[in-house]
Amino acid sequence: MSPVTTVRPAGGAVTRPDRPDRPERSGRPGGSDRPGRPVSYRLRRNLLATATGWGFIGPAVLVVLGLSIFPAVWAFFLSRQKWNGFTDPKDVGWANYTRMSQDPDLADAVVHTLVYTALFVPASIFLGILLAVALNQKIRFVGFYRTCIFVPFVASAAATGILGNFVFNPQFGLVNNLFRVVHLPQQGFLEDPHQALVVIAVMSLWQQLGFTVVVYLAALQDIPKDLVEAALTDGANSRQVFRHVTLPQLAPVTVFTTIWQTITAIQLFDLVFTTTKGGPLKSTETVVYYLYNQAFHALNFGYGSAVAYGLFAVTMLITLAMVVYSRITKFEAF
Amino acid sequence: MALLWTRDAPPPVPGAPRRALRAPRRGLLPFSGWHLVLAPTALLFLLPLAQMVLASFMPDTDINRFPPRFLPSRISFEGYSGLFTGSPVLRWLMNTVIVAAAAVVSHLVLCSLAGYGFARLKFPGRNVGFFAVLATIMIPTQLLMIPTYVMFTRIGVVNTLGAAILPWLASAFGIFLMRQFFLSLPKDLEEAARLDGCSQLGVLLRIVMPLAKPALATLAIFTLLGSWNDLIWPLIAIQDERSYTIQLGLATFQGQRRVQWSLLMAGNMVATMPLIIFFVAAQKQFVATMTFSGLKG
Numbered sequence: 001m002s003p004v005t006t007v008r009p010a011g012g013a014v015t016r017p018d019r020p021d022r023p024e025r026s027g028r029p030g031g032s033d034r035p036g037r038p039v040s041y042r043l044r045r046n047l048l049a050t051a052t053g054w055g056f057i058g059p060a061v062l063v064v065l066g067l068s069i070f071p072a073v074w075a076f077f078l079s080r081q082k083w084n085g086f087t088d089p090k091d092v093g094w095a096n097y098t099r100m101s102q103d104p105d106l107a108d109a110v111v112h113t114l115v116y117t118a119l120f121v122p123a124s125i126f127l128g129i130l131l132a133v134a135l136n137q138k139i140r141f142v143g144f145y146r147t148c149i150f151v152p153f154v155a156s157a158a159a160t161g162i163l164g165n166f167v168f169n170p171q172f173g174l175v176n177n178l179f180r181v182v183h184l185p186q187q188g189f190l191e192d193p194h195q196a197l198v199v200i201a202v203m204s205l206w207q208q209l210g211f212t213v214v215v216y217l218a219a220l221q222d223i224p225k226d227l228v229e230a231a232l233t234d235g236a237n238s239r240q241v242f243r244h245v246t247l248p249q250l251a252p253v254t255v256f257t258t259i260w261q262t263i264t265a266i267q268l269f270d271l272v273f274t275t276t277k278g279g280p281l282k283s284t285e286t287v288v289y290y291l292y293n294q295a296f297h298a299l300n301f302g303y304g305s306a307v308a309y310g311l312f313a314v315t316m317l318i319t320l321a322m323v324v325y326s327r328i329t330k331f332e333a334f
Numbered sequence: 335m336a337l338l339w340t341r342d343a344p345p346p347v348p349g350a351p352r353r354a355l356r357a358p359r360r361g362l363l364p365f366s367g368w369h370l371v372l373a374p375t376a377l378l379f380l381l382p383l384a385q386m387v388l389a390s391f392m393p394d395t396d397i398n399r400f401p402p403r404f405l406p407s408r409i410s411f412e413g414y415s416g417l418f419t420g421s422p423v424l425r426w427l428m429n430t431v432i433v434a435a436a437a438v439v440s441h442l443v444l445c446s447l448a449g450y451g452f453a454r455l456k457f458p459g460r461n462v463g464f465f466a467v468l469a470t471i472m473i474p475t476q477l478l479m480i481p482t483y484v485m486f487t488r489i490g491v492v493n494t495l496g497a498a499i500l501p502w503l504a505s506a507f508g509i510f511l512m513r514q515f516f517l518s519l520p521k522d523l524e525e526a527a528r529l530d531g532c533s534q535l536g537v538l539l540r541i542v543m544p545l546a547k548p549a550l551a552t553l554a555i556f557t558l559l560g561s562w563n564d565l566i567w568p569l570i571a572i573q574d575e576r577s578y579t580i581q582l583g584l585a586t587f588q589g590q591r592r593v594q595w596s597l598l599m600a601g602n603m604v605a606t607m608p609l610i611i612f613f614v615a616a617q618k619q620f621v622a623t624m625t626f627s628g629l630k631g
Contacts, residue, residue, distance in 0.1 A: 046458075052534055053457025060448035060504040061463050067501055068470040071481035078480060085484065131375060139366040147617065148376035151383065153624065154609040156563030158581040159602045162588050166389065166595050167382050172402045174385050180401065206379065214624040267474055270565045274585050288476050295480050296570055308477040315474055 079305035089302070096306035106307065108282065109290040112197060116286065117265040119201040124261050125254060127205065128212030133242070135213065136220045153210035161274025164203040165190065193283035196276050200284060203271055208264070212257055219253040220246070255326040259319055266315060287311055386606075390414070390599035397595045413596030420597070423604060425576060426583035429495055430562060430605075433579055437502035437561035438554050444504040445553060446546065449512025450538050454524065464513075470506045479570055486571050497571035498579055502561045508553050515549035516542065548622070555616070555623040562609060580605045 079096055083089035100106055135146050152160070167174045168189040176186050189199045223246060231241045269288040272278060278285035278293070285293075291311070295304030363370075385404070389397060393410035396403045417423050452464050482501070483492075491497045519542065527537045543550075568582040578586065584601045591597055613620050 049455070049457045050459070053451055053455045053460060056451030056455060056534075057448040057460070057463055057509075060444035060509055061467060063444065063500075063504040064467050064470055064506050064509065067482065068473050068478060068506070069466065071478045071485060072470075072473050074481040074485075075477050085487075130371070134368045134371045134375075137366060137368045139368055139372075141369075142372075145372040145376045147614065148379045150617070150621065150624075151610060151613060152379060154559060154563075154613045154620070155606050156565065156581050158563070158565050158585045159606045162584060162598055162602055163382055163386050165588070166599065167385060169595075171400070172397055172593075172595065174381065174402075174404070177402055177404075206382065211624055214621055218625040263474075267476060269476075273565070273569070274588065291476055292479070292570075296483075301480050301484070305477075305480050308474075308480070312474055312477050316472060319472070 075305045075308060078301055079309050081302040083301045084299040085301055092302065096303045097310075099303060100306055100310055105282075105285075106287070106290060109285050109287045112284060113266055113268065113286045113288075116197055116201055116268055117262060119198060120204055120265045121258060121261045123201070123205055124209060124212050125257055127209055128216050128257065129250065129254075131209070131213045132216030132220055133246075135217055149213055150210040152207045155207055157207065157270030158274045160203055160207045161271050164199070164206075164271075165275055168199050168203075190276055191280055193281045196280060196284045200268075200271050200275060203275070204265075204268070208261075212261065215253060215257055216250065219250055223249045252326070255322060259322045262318055262322075263315055266311070266318075383610075386599050386602050389595055390603045392596050394594065394596055398593070410596070413594075413598075413600035416594065416597040417600045417604070420591075421583065421587055421601075422576065422578075423580070423583060423601060426578050426580040427604060429498075429577060430580040433495060433498045433502070433564075434558055434561045436499045438557045440499075440503045441505065441508050441553055441557040442550055445508035445512045446538070446543065446550070448504070448509045449514075450516050450542065452509065452513045453516035454521075455534065467506045467509055471510075475566060479566070482567075483570050492571050493574040493577055494572075495577055498561075498564065498568045498577075501567050502557065502564070505557075508557070511553055511556075512546070512549060515546060519545060551619050552623045555620055558612075559609070559623075 078089075080091065080093060081089040082092045082096075131149060135142055135149070155163075166172070168176075170176055170186065170188055170191055173189070175189070179186060188195060190196050227245050227249070228241055231245045232238075236244065267288050268286045269292065272284050272286055272289045273292075276284045278289050287307070288311070291304055291307045294300045294307060388404065388406055390413050391409050391411070392403070392406040393408065393412050396407050396410075448467075452460060486492045486497050486500070491500060523541050524537050527541050528534075532540065563581060564579070565581045565585060568579045569585070572578060572582060575583075575586075584598075584605055587601060588598055
């Protein structure tokens with residue numbers, strides 16, 4: 001965290017020219033180390049410091065807390081109510097939470113979300129490392145390759161979804177057209193309940209792989225060159241260097257990317273909204289899509305908030321578990 | 335770095351001088367084996383974008399035929415004219431520009447102020463405030479959707495651009511980023527300026543901000559990407575077509591024009607091309623942003 005800073009008194013009234021030459025004190029500036037000052041003076045100076053400080057941080061803190069902690073607490077109260085936004089809310093205690101545990105549609109949505117996460121996260125980590133290692137080589141066109149792989153990252157999920165609808169369209173799409181040329185069987189893709197989730201995962205990877213690649217590329221470039229060279233002079237071949245030097249050096253970053261990508265995957269919504277809308281046969285209804293439907297179509301604000309809290313709890317648990325795991329295995333990512 | 339995991343590097347002899355390790359490889363291929371990984375991957379990443387560009391200039395007869403064409407038979411602006419006459423897309427684009435501009439400006443101002451306050455000023459409540467801000471990073475957007483919608487209805491910003499702008503005025507990430515950056519600067523200059531009678535705000539504006547350009551660029555790009563591409567807030571809070579952002583407009587438009595691909599791809603071009611051009615122009619800064627949000631976020 002921050003080193004303790006000696007701070008100039010606010011307002012400019014009481015600068016002490018002798019101060020910069022002096023070593024930092026025990027870290028409590030403006031404290032009891034100046035007994036000679038009158039109390040009213042100190043009080044006024046403290047007030048000034050407070051006003052200046054909050055003047056600086058106030059607006060941003062107000063926005064951030066007002067649009068996150070305040071609604072988050074409110075959501076908890078909502079989750080113990082039955083409310084459609086218009087009529088009077090009714091207090092139902094923990095009923096929304098018990099309903100969650102018995103809701104077969106929610107259970108399906110959880111399964112779909114888990115399947116998607118299991119498809120997306122390992123693929124993005126594995127391909128991220130592979131492509132980062134490849135892009136870290138000193139070969140020709142590497143700048144061009146990088147641009148190609150990063151560009152989709154600036155496309156929105158909405159644009160990706162619409163483009164994906166076209167590319168994976170069974171009749172007019174590029175992919176089936178390529179399949180036809182090489183005599184592969186035609187696929188239903190987003191219209192096939194067994195394939196839709198996989199296709200959405202492929203689209204996500206197309207759009208978001210650039211992120212993992214960039215993170216790993218930066219991590220690769222941070223590996224001390226001496227480490228690699230020392231291993232090589234010790235007789236390790238390049239594959240052994242990768243396995244025993246490079247990969248362990250990437251471990252802390254992998255803890256981070258795994259947590260980050262898992263959270264992103266659990267919260268999948270935009271792509272489902274712009275492609276399948278949960279179909280076909282609800283095969284792509286994820287937890288967040290289900291939550292969105294409950295809240296903004298069925299107008300179950302209470303139940304929707306309970307589901308949101310469930311999602312929050314799971315997110316926290318996964319993050320905590322990953323951090324604890326990384327601490328135990330001494331990856332020291334945090 | 336070519337030393338890493340090169341497939342056909344010669345097996346190093348133990349104790350051999352280092353120079354030998356960098357000897358040119360003699361593989362089966364006249365070029366590095368990595369091209370076999372990268373070229374197809376690059377193609378996979380480019381093809382959908384190429385399809386988007388080409389299809390947006392196709393006449394409908396080129397698309398709705400079997401087998402479909404990849405290259406247009408002639409350049410046609412049917413898609414674009416259909417888009418511009420059939421939907422208020424220019425208005426949506428303007429709305430998005432307004433939202434993104436407001437988000438970026440507000441982020442830069444508020445997060446710099448707060449970041450500086452947290453990094454350099456000392457006052458009661460500072461640590462509590464900072465902890466509260468950091469804690470919000472854990473809260474998922476989905477938890478906030480319902481109460482925020484209700485709140486926006488009550489304060490009357492629903493169906494206005496305000497609903498898309500408000501969530502982007504400042505962010506915990508931005509405050510954190512600026513604070514970390516300010517902490518990394520040496521304090522001497524600021525202290526000297528204070529001694530010369532410069533106010534705290536004056537120090538920030540005249541001394542610190544000119545040094546903060548890299549961090550500000552990172553924050554600006556992060557905010558631009560996020561607010562331009564945001565779908566969820568406009569989706570839940572804006573039903574009035576005139577206040578749509580481009581993302582929401584396209585998502586809705588798609589539902590009405592299911593198979594008019596040239597038109598939809600033209601819409602995608604309008605929504606995506608500004609950012610792609612910007613990306614290619616400022617790629618280095620973009621990549622720095624992605625790295626930063628990755629490693630420190």
